[in-house]
Amino acid sequence: MADTPSNDYILQTHDVVKRYKAVLALNRVSINIRRATIHGLLGENGAGKSTLVRLISGQTAPSEGRIVFDGEDVQGSDVKQMEARGVFLVTQEPMIVDSMSVADNLMLGRWPLKRGITRRVDQRALMGSVEAVLNGTGFDPRMPARLLSAVAKRKLNILRALHSGGKLLILDEPTTALTLADREHLFDFMRTLKAGGVSFVFISHYNEEILEICDGVSVLRNGRLAGEHDDRSEINSDGLSELVIGRDVPLFYRKRRDTVAIGPEGWRVEGLAAPGVEVDEFRIAPGEIVGFAGLPGSGAKEFALALFGSNRATRGRITHDGKTGAPAGHPGEAFQRGIAYLSDDRHRDGLVGLQSIAHNITLSSLGHVSKGGVIDSNAERGVVARYFEHFRVKAPSAEVLLGTLSGGNQQKVCLGRVLATSPKLLILDEPTRGIDVGVKEEVHRIIDTLTREGLSVIVITSDLDEMVRLVDRVSVFVCGRIEREYTGADIAKDAILQAAFNAEPASVESAGSEPQMSQS
Ligand SMILES: Nc1ncnc2c1ncn2[C@@H]1O[C@H](COP(=O)(O)OP(=O)(O)OP(=O)(O)O)[C@@H](O)[C@H]1O
CATH class of the missing domain: 3.40.50.300 (P-loop containing nucleotide triphosphate hydrolases)
Known part of the structure; x- marks a missing residue:
């Protein structure tokens, strides 16, 4: 070179x-x-x-x-x-800036101004100057950016x-x-x-x-x-x-479980209605991994949010451990019941850049590492070491401020934090977004191992390779309902895409957006 x-x-x-x-x-x-x-x-x-x-x-x-x-x-x-x-x-x-037009956004801060004391934007000059750039791109310069x-x-x-x-x-x-x-x-x-x-x-x-x-x-x-x-x-x-x-990365393929009876420790959801979703029945057994797929707004994410209590269900029942009750009214209640949720937005998950990695890992699981309100430092160190090392977080130590980590390493800390809560039902929304190829396989292995201890996992992912290699069953959501389910050898990228697309071709066109699944 x-x-x-x-x-x-x-x-x-x-x-x-x-x-x-x-x-x-x-x-x-x-x-x-x-x-x-x-x-x-x-x-x-x-x-x-x-x-x-x-x-x-x-x-x-x-x-x-x-x-x-x-x-x-x-x-x-x-x-x-x-x-x-x-x-x-x-x-x-x-x-x-959503409230501005395409043309305004294109010239952000460099608008041609009219002469005079008002210094208003010269719309004619603005349109003239953006025309050449937008020509042939399909953009309407007057369209509001929010659309x-x-x-x-x-x-x-x-x-x-x-x-x-x-x-x-x-x-x-x-x-x-x-x-x-x-x-x-x-x-x-x-x-x-x-x-x-x-x-x-x-x-x-x-x-x-x-x-x-x-x-x-x-x-x-x-x-x-x-x-x-x-x-x-x-x-x-x-x-x-x-x-x-620096070495060959063997891809992880889960040994899929056949459909099993859910038993008392499984989760059964009946007649749930929440914003953007209505599900007659959904079950997940202990140790099972179910993938949720669908277009944006199809109900996949909405269902997950309702299970976690982030979106309030207006009706429905959840049975687990022999107890039947209403869906969680808020995330705190979901946490208490053993449901954890990794959001696809680590900032919304409340990562604190000015706190240490260790603090961020244990933030949601203080109850597990404290006795009588006092933090047990040994227990805390054990939890931190487990996830810090497991995910090979790249930092000099777990005491380093989270804000100095690279984006992918912050995502690993997020994942460590939800796993540290020892959930029984774990909902993962884009768990490996921004995570490199090596750690991604490691994350898949860790999730697989946890399911052998009885953890039930729901995965929402735009990475269809991840979906196909990791889950036991796929539920495809369309128009707020579970439209199809795939198990075993029927789980394939094309089938999932088709189920999500074919059922709703008109809305795909009009919304200008396609399935939540982006990576091939
Ligand atoms: N402001 C900073 N202070 C201290 N360390 C930093 C700072 N910015 C980056 N680093 C460190 O520099 C190294 C490289 O980070 P960088 O963000 O460039 O990685 P990256 O390849 O972009 O990772 P990712 O794929 O996770 O985004 C990391 O060890 C990171 O912790």
Whole structure:
């Protein structure tokens, strides 16, 4: 790979180092990104991907090393200066103001103003200036942004960067929470922009995505460059996993349980009605894993929220352990009954960035590690060590502040926290989102082991590979009801997708959104 500035490359880093006190986040990393290509950036959680793109986009300065953009040495440039050169970091959360129009959002903060003391936005000039960028993209400049789908908002974010002169766009896990079809729309859009000369850095934990969209790839491991290719034909999925982890990653396949009687310790839900869902009957046996699948708004997530008491059921009965009662009225009640819920949004789960990892792990299970209101430090340390080590949380110790962890490592802490409550029914909403390939398999193994101890698990996941490999049964939700169930060899990606799509083609079209299942 070239080490001297070359016109072939839009961006090169030369031996960049980034230290955060004792943490060496990047250790002499040199990468080379060709012009007008989509370049994948991979690595396990905490490998240094976000740190590297923060350096490239000027958010933070390298401790050592050089960065060359478009043939010029650019270290020392801040975000504004890098944007002026054409480098934009496009985050997962689109910075779109819902109350404004598409055109207003595209020009956010740079609106042409009318002359005079009122300094109102010159709408005619605004429309004129956004026309060329929106031409052929399908966007109506006057449409209120709140009506846009998730993928449309991400595209608009990208267009805004382009409109501001973007030459190199860095997309940090842009497919997170996108549906399968939305992901394809985004990829087509990127390919079109690439053909027009735009270059991309594309961060993802999914080998399939990298192989589908990228022309080249750099893989980081433990802050170092583990490998780089700029020839697509040199890359395959096994090779990528091996570069990411440093070894071959055997995929986990659960040995599926045949349908079993639920017994008194199982859970039986009857006649439940809650916002967006009505379920006549649902059962889950001890040790069983059931996957919930469906379009957004199909009732899958709504049912899970009703079981956990986050959404209030208006009627229904739940029987467990020989007792029958109404569904939990609030999450605290659900917790007491042994139901735990991992939400797909770790911020909503109440992770506290300014507290230690240890504190965050035990926060929901203080009752388990205290006696008579006093925390038993040994018990607490045991719980923390179990999940800190199990999930290989990348940090110098469990006393480190959670806020300094990489995104994927924060997700591991979230998972540790719900498992530490020793639930009997565990509801996992996107449990491995943002988690790297190695830990993902580890998470699957841990869930599998817990089910052997009698834990019942409901999994909502947009990763259909995960669904197929992990669950004993799949319930497909349509229009707020359980439409189909699959067991054993009938559990297949195509069947699940079809069941979710076919039953509701009209609403799929009109909503502009497809099944909750995005990754292939
Ligand atoms: N502000 C900070 N203070 C201390 N350590 C930090 C800080 N920012 C990042 N780190 C550490 O630097 C390392 C690299 O983190 P980074 O966020 O770049 O990883 P990543 O590859 O993006 O991971 P993920 O896939 O989980 O998002 C991690 O060990 C992280 O804890």
